[in-house]
Amino acid sequence: MNDKEKALIEAKANILKALGHPTRLWMAEQLAGGERCVCELAENIDADFSTISKHLTILKQAGVVIDEKRGKQVYYKLKVPCILNFMPCVEAVLQANAQTHIDLLK
């Protein structure tokens, strides 16, 4: 693997890593339904505001979301909406895992 390929795979892994935290994945799923301000997201997350803000920063740095300040509030939205298209497949993995457990019990 050369340097270019390595940089590419690192960049891609970084995006998946950004989505690989429950709070951040939940945020992304919320944003799939349209933009939200930080306060709206915060309503349903049991964590410090600063924690929420940092999670959003990570999503932003990964390029998953973009933000826009309007008045006192900051609105976030998905930068490339297709980013959640693969969730059905992620769920298929969960299904397959569950099936494995069931099989083990037989």
Place this chain on the structure above:
Amino acid sequence: MNDKEKALIEAKANILKALGHPTRLWMAEQLAGGERCVCELAENIDADFSTISKHLTILKQAGVVIDEKRGKQVYYKLKVPCILNFMPCVEAVLQANAQTHIDLLK
């Protein structure tokens, strides 16, 4: 968010997290081309064998891959092949990010 929803999002995030490491993502991409034994994967990774083995264990525990021992070797393959279907979109994010940088330079 209730307990069930929380458990679901955690399970999904865990899968993304497993793929959110360059070495593991690379492995998954290799396996998209068909099963490989550990030694074949190791050929192209500059890391200790034990490290490689542990990465594969993480993918296995996440349910992304399954393994099968045949003779002296252990073969790994994707458990649910669609898991890499979204890479084009991940790449679209990278494209969008690159575009943002270009725009900033204008």
Place this chain on the structure above:
DNA sequence: TGCATATATGGTAGTTTGACCAAATATAAA
């Protein structure tokens, strides 16, 4: 059986992450 090969596991050290608190910044309203 004894040895070499393939892979996994246990232990350890350095690095990164994630949560909270406190403080800073920005904006709108009084």
Place this chain on the structure above:
DNA sequence: TTTATATTTGGTCAAACTACCATATATGCA
């Protein structure tokens, strides 16, 4: 301009991650 609200930033600390080394296990062959 003072005040309240919305969000971000900096600091700290415990927990989790990752890499390496050494060691253990399993299998096929001599």
